[in-house]
Amino acid sequence: MNRFYLGNSEDEMEFMPIIPLSEDGEGQEDDKIPDELALLPLRNTVLFPGVVLPITVGRDKSIKAVNDAYKTDKMIGVVAQKDSTIEDPVVADLSEVGTVARIVKLIKMPDGGTTIIIQGRKRFKIDEVVTEEPYFKAKISILQDESADDDTEFDAYISSIKDLAAQIIQLSPNLPSEASIILKNIENPAFLVHFVSSNLNSELKDKQLLLETNDLRQRAELLMKLLQTELQLAELKNKITNKTKADLDKQQRDYFLQQQMKSIKEELGGDSNDREIREMKRKAEDKKWPPAAAEAFTKGIEKLERMHPSTPDYSVVYNHLDLLLDLPWGEYTTDSYDLKKAKKVLDNDHYGMDKIKERILEYLAVLKLKGDMKSPILCFVGPPGIGKTSLGRSIANAIGRKYVRLSLGGLHDESEIRGHRKTYIGAMPGRIVQSIRKIKSSNPVIILDELDKLANDHRGDPSSAMLEVLDPEQNSTFYDNYLELEYDLSKVLFIATANNLGAIPAPLRDRLEIIDLSGYSIEEKVEIAKRHLIPKQKDAHGLKDSKFRISNSVIEHIVADYTRESGVRELDRQFAAIMRNLAKEVALENPLPESLSNEFVEKVLGKSKYSNEIYKGGNPPGVTVGLAWTYVGGDILFIESSLSEGKGDLKLTGNLGNVMKESAITALTYLQSNAATYNIDPKLFKEKSVHIHIPEGAVPKDGPSAGITMLTALTSLFTGRRVKSYLAMTGEITLRGQVLPVGGIKEKILAAKRAGIREIILCWQNEKDINEINPDYIKGLKFHYVKQMNQVLDIALLKK
Numbered sequence: 001m002n003r004f005y006l007g008n009s010e011d012e013m014e015f016m017p018i019i020p021l022s023e024d025g026e027g028q029e030d031d032k033i034p035d036e037l038a039l040l041p042l043r044n045t046v047l048f049p050g051v052v053l054p055i056t057v058g059r060d061k062s063i064k065a066v067n068d069a070y071k072t073d074k075m076i077g078v079v080a081q082k083d084s085t086i087e088d089p090v091v092a093d094l095s096e097v098g099t100v101a102r103i104v105k106l107i108k109m110p111d112g113g114t115t116i117i118i119q120g121r122k123r124f125k126i127d128e129v130v131t132e133e134p135y136f137k138a139k140i141s142i143l144q145d146e147s148a149d150d151d152t153e154f155d156a157y158i159s160s161i162k163d164l165a166a167q168i169i170q171l172s173p174n175l176p177s178e179a180s181i182i183l184k185n186i187e188n189p190a191f192l193v194h195f196v197s198s199n200l201n202s203e204l205k206d207k208q209l210l211l212e213t214n215d216l217r218q219r220a221e222l223l224m225k226l227l228q229t230e231l232q233l234a235e236l237k238n239k240i241t242n243k244t245k246a247d248l249d250k251q252q253r254d255y256f257l258q259q260q261m262k263s264i265k266e267e268l269g270g271d272s273n274d275r276e277i278r279e280m281k282r283k284a285e286d287k288k289w290p291p292a293a294a295e296a297f298t299k300g301i302e303k304l305e306r307m308h309p310s311t312p313d314y315s316v317v318y319n320h321l322d323l324l325l326d327l328p329w330g331e332y333t334t335d336s337y338d339l340k341k342a343k344k345v346l347d348n349d350h351y352g353m354d355k356i357k358e359r360i361l362e363y364l365a366v367l368k369l370k371g372d373m374k375s376p377i378l379c380f381v382g383p384p385g386i387g388k389t390s391l392g393r394s395i396a397n398a399i400g401r402k403y404v405r406l407s408l409g410g411l412h413d414e415s416e417i418r419g420h421r422k423t424y425i426g427a428m429p430g431r432i433v434q435s436i437r438k439i440k441s442s443n444p445v446i447i448l449d450e451l452d453k454l455a456n457d458h459r460g461d462p463s464s465a466m467l468e469v470l471d472p473e474q475n476s477t478f479y480d481n482y483l484e485l486e487y488d489l490s491k492v493l494f495i496a497t498a499n500n501l502g503a504i505p506a507p508l509r510d511r512l513e514i515i516d517l518s519g520y521s522i523e524e525k526v527e528i529a530k531r532h533l534i535p536k537q538k539d540a541h542g543l544k545d546s547k548f549r550i551s552n553s554v555i556e557h558i559v560a561d562y563t564r565e566s567g568v569r570e571l572d573r574q575f576a577a578i579m580r581n582l583a584k585e586v587a588l589e590n591p592l593p594e595s596l597s598n599e600f601v602e603k604v605l606g607k608s609k610y611s612n613e614i615y616k617g618g619n620p621p622g623v624t625v626g627l628a629w630t631y632v633g634g635d636i637l638f639i640e641s642s643l644s645e646g647k648g649d650l651k652l653t654g655n656l657g658n659v660m661k662e663s664a665i666t667a668l669t670y671l672q673s674n675a676a677t678y679n680i681d682p683k684l685f686k687e688k689s690v691h692i693h694i695p696e697g698a699v700p701k702d703g704p705s706a707g708i709t710m711l712t713a714l715t716s717l718f719t720g721r722r723v724k725s726y727l728a729m730t731g732e733i734t735l736r737g738q739v740l741p742v743g744g745i746k747e748k749i750l751a752a753k754r755a756g757i758r759e760i761i762l763c764w765q766n767e768k769d770i771n772e773i774n775p776d777y778i779k780g781l782k783f784h785y786v787k788q789m790n791q792v793l794d795i796a797l798l799k800k
Contacts, residue, residue: 036138039135039138048211050119057116079094102118104117126138161196164227168227168231189216303317327433327483328442332443350391350394356515374490375493377496381501393445401444408448409449417431432480447497451466520566522753526555529559530555533572534550562608566747578601622717627729636755641717646688651689656694663706671715705742708731712729728752737788742766753780760781
């Protein structure tokens with residue numbers, strides 16, 4: 001097929017030679033190409049020799065050049081612009097190599113535009129641009145192709161180009177299939193290269209590079225690479241299109257099949273969820289549930305079988321039956337009754353806490369001998385950071401039970417404990433049943449964390465809902481509103497934790513076995529740091545293999561000078577800060593010290609945060625040191641008093657509670673009634689005003705334990721006798737001058753030891769609390785046990 005046609009209108013057809021008959025394939029022999037040609041810049045196209053292109057000419061310069069060329073020899077130089085966005089190009093914007101073209105046809109369009117049909121002849125190079133106005137005109141030299149005759153490799157390239165082009169045509173839906181027939185009928189290799197290059201969907205610069213390549217074989221090789229890229233792109237597009245279409249076809253097919261199946265089953269009167277119901281029945285056969293649960297399940301299944309899946313109640317019944325099947329009815333883990341192993345696990349996980357460990361071992365011993373007993377409800381009460389929650393996990397590990405933790409802090413909805421009625425939208429079982437469902441055991445250890453932080457509002461009182469859960473006599477028949485059945489919780493070992501026992505309602509507190517966890521002494525904290533905190537922080541900061549030592553004295557320095565707490569959380573954070581600094585040194589490849597010194601600790605943590613100097617200086621008359629208990633641990637507080645001219649009134653400041661205010665009034669009344677005993681002029685009480693202040697006014701303070709401290713301060717004030725240095729006291733007073741016992745003794749004593757106090761005055765009935773403290777932890781402290789207030793004053797007040 002040597003000729004092709006292009007119609008310019010419906011009335012006439014003009015056949016134009018596209019595939020030349022001459023050997024060079026680049027135009028007719030008799031074409032005379034002048035040395036000087038008008039130039040036609042093209043924006044987005046590169047013209048190749050032998051190729052016919054229709055071009056719409058729009059720029060004034062180009063229209064003038066085309067008209068002048070058409071009137072003379074119809075020859076024009078076609079060059080591509082380097083940047084297609086430039087509207088009015090200059091010489092620098094034109095490519096140096098272009099194609100001489102013959103204007104085959106010039107058509108004036110109805111809209112005033114001009115369309116030309118051009119055919120490429122020879123490649124040329126611009127030697128010099130002669131003129132730029134009214135259009136570009138340049139001196140040119142014709143470029144000759146380097147022949148590739150009798151080259152088998154070139155022939156292979158041509159064959160491959162034909163194959164690749166045919167594959168691209170087949171994969172591209174926008175290209176007509178006739179294009180492959182045209183390709184097969186092109187016999188001239190040079191024209192084949194030019195024809196394919198012209199129709200290539202590549203960038204302008206790649207096409208221009210093809211035109212500028214003189215060696216025909218190199219041109220064919222470059223064209224092949226571009227065709228390979230285009231073929232891969234076409235294959236990828238085709239793959240994506242086919243995949244999307246296949247996915248859509250599959251979805252439609254599945255939808256139609258499901259609709260047909262649904263229609264068939266409805267015609268037969270069947271249920272589309274038969275398989276799910278059969279699976280539920282199969283699971284139910286393996287359950288060891290009580291008769292009430294079995295009956296509820298049977299009724300639920302029968303109801304489900306009668307219901308259509310599209311009805312709203314279907315999912316409600318289905319979810320309820322699913323819960324019945326998921327709950328571990330009568331499924332228990334086997335307890336480990338190896339008391340020696342249990343003791344070893346508890347000792348490894350926590351240092352100290354002997355009283356609690358003893359209680360757990362007693363519980364295990366009874367279980368081992370009796371085989372079954374109602375689990376006690378333990379409640380660990382103590383300051384934050386001493387390990388109440390982690391102790392619960394250790395207990396679970398020691399006896400081989402599963403462990404689950406419920407955080408009750410801020411819980412204010414009763415339904416969170418008892419569950420919602422299943423008729424409500426979004427109803428679900430309570431936290432207790434949910435935890436048992438999740439853990440798959442009916443006798444886990446459940447930690448009820450922060451029991452004292454339960455809240456209540458218009459949605460109910462969750463602490464009242466806990467009464468049934470935490471009563472060993474009632475929780476064997478615990479009723480969950482969603483489950484609508486009784487569930488046995490008597491085998492569950494509940495361990496509650498709290499910071500403040502006073503915040504737990506009395507009926508709930510009555511059901512708990514209270515175990516007090518007091519704070520740690522400095523010696524205990526040193527051991528905990530060595531055994532647990534330092535190894536944990538080394539591991540957490542990538543220092544497991546690093547060799548450095550931290551001596552007991554350095555640890556004690558960190559405990560005493562950088563922390564003021566009953567637990568070890570702040571201490572843990574201080575070690576984390578030290579490990580971060582060491583990790584930085586390791587990362588910078590600096591050597592680590594063999595042993596950490598106090599100077600290194602101060603460099604990392606800064607100067608000491610706490611000092612005992614405030615308690616060591618001599619205080620003026622009227623100032624006493626007292627011991628206080630807070631739910632975060634023990635504390636030291638000053639009680640200051642002063643006299644001023646007045647009418648015998650009493651002022652109390654420092655954010656004091658009612659009980660503490662009453663202690664101050666009691667102390668003043670006792671002193672007034674015994675003024676003669678302590679050589680105080682009674683007129684002073686009428687002529688002077690007394691002001692008692694307790695510093696740290698932003699912190700609320702309450703309780704009776706500052707009674708003897710206030711009386712000592714007032715006596716010191718009225719008599720002018722100073723209070724002994726390094727002395728602290730705690731105790732309640734009566735109007736008769738008796739000293740009564742108070743609580744939180746261990747916390748107070750440890751706080752006094754931390755502060756550098758040497759002597760402590762206590763009620764004689766608190767001696768038993770002191771005997772429970774390890775003697776090593778209170779070494780260096782002197783205790784005075786008193787019954788009457790006059791004994792306190794004899795010990796505390798110095799002679800004038």
